Amino acid sequence: MTHDTRIAAGVIEGFFGRCWTWQNRRELASFLKSRRLSFYLYAPKADKHLRSQWRAPHSSRDWQQLHLTREAYRAAGVDFGVGLSPLDLCSHAGVADTAALDKKLEQLNTLNLDYLALLFDDMRGDMPQLAERQSALANRAADTSNARRIILCPTYYSTDPILEKVFGTAPPNYLEDIGAGLDAAIDIFWTGPKVCSDSYPQQHLREITERLGRKPFLWDNYPVNDGAVRSKHLYLEAPGADRADAAPLVSGIAANPMNQFFASLPALASLGRAVSDEHYEQDTATRETLFSLYPDELANHLIDDIPNLQTLGLDGLSEQQKQLLIERYSSQQHSSPITKEICEWLQGGYKFDPNCLTE
Known part of the structure; x- marks a missing residue:
């Protein structure tokens, strides 16, 4: 299997709740470069100046x-977007x-952005001419922005x-109208059959390409864990092999990571392999990535x-199992910052807050 190595693969910090630090974000730049990932998009839901108070300037x-x-990111040779x-x-x-x-x-x-994403997710969509309005705004953004790549996230992604169920019934032919109204150079985010898709069937991607009039740009909600259910899990495995199969059928892949910065790195580190290696295998990638990131004892x-x-x-x-895990990783906090995040998560430090959805 030969994959298109020109595909854009990177990270979008697009989750709800507890954000990364600015230091985390800057540390990620060289990490992405070393792992064959080409971009980072800054889009945390908690930044009100990009959402509910978007008209107001940042502090x-x-x-x-x-x-x-x-x-x-410029110094690291990695594209940067908002x-x-x-x-x-x-x-x-x-x-x-x-x-x-x-x-x-x-x-x-x-900021001289490389990417600009115009995001219309998490809003009511049962309104007339929604597709036409969103397409017009994206086209206007393309005319005004100096970013070289524009991506639209539709309301029904x-x-x-x-x-x-949450945002109301989509207008008839919404996706088709979005695609027809957008400049051909503008990409469209798509999360797959589910909001958090376990896989990306090739037939599904072909059907969406037909409806959008262009290959979708995958917003891959793995390893994100900002929801009520997913916040109770730490996703350390490499992405599934279906990312490799999907690569020729999409215009890019943006992985949405976890609230835990260091715990996100194993899954992110394997994404570059998943979209470019000819013989990608999930279990092998998981093991090799963990041993490349951590001392042998911690990796094991x-x-x-x-x-x-x-x-x-x-x-x-069980509470006993949690305590044993806390003791195990507390004893190795000198090895990597991931151990501190694991202990804090086990102790309830990353408990889901439903209020974050309304910010």
Whole structure:
């Protein structure tokens, strides 16, 4: 099997809840480069200045941190982007305020972005002419932004029925209309058959390509763990082999990581292999990646504990099992920062907060 090594594969920090630190984000730049990943998108749900208060500028401190982070990615030779969610512009009242988007994009242009993502996820979608409005906003962003690649995330970014249950019934022909209205150079995010898809069937991707009029850009919700259920698990395994099979059928793959920065690195480290290696195998990639990242003793413990941390999770572990794991990883905190994150997670430090969904 030969894969297109030109595919863009990277990371989108696009989760709810507890964010990474600015230092984490800058450390990621050289890590991505070393693992054959080509971009990072800054789009945490907790950054109100990209979502509910998107019109307001960032604080001077955060704006400085954004510039420093952008420079770290430039120095590493990794593309840098930002995800903006001007959700209220999709409403009837928002049409009169489209110029606010231009002003925000002019601010973002000072970062000299490589990528700009316009994100319309997590909003009500049962409104007339939604596709036409979102396409027009994305086309306008493409005209105003100096980013060389624009990606639109539609409101209905999967065929998962949960989206219509939560956000209302999608307008008829929504995906087809989005694709028809968008400039051909603009990509479209897609999470697969589910919001958090376990696999990406090739037939599904071909059907979505037909509906969108272009290959989808996968927003891969693995290893993300920001939800009520997934927050009780740490996803340490390499991505499934279906990412390798999907690579020729998509325009890119953006992995959405976990709230735990260091615990996210094993899964992210294998993504570059998954989309480019001719003979990618998940178990082999998991083992080799863990041994490449950590001392042998710690790597062996992590491999042994994947059934506990990833499969059983917090609800499946007894209090005695949790305490034994805490003791194991506390004794190895000199080995890697991942051990501190595991202990804090076991002690409830990353408990899901439903309030984060409304911020």
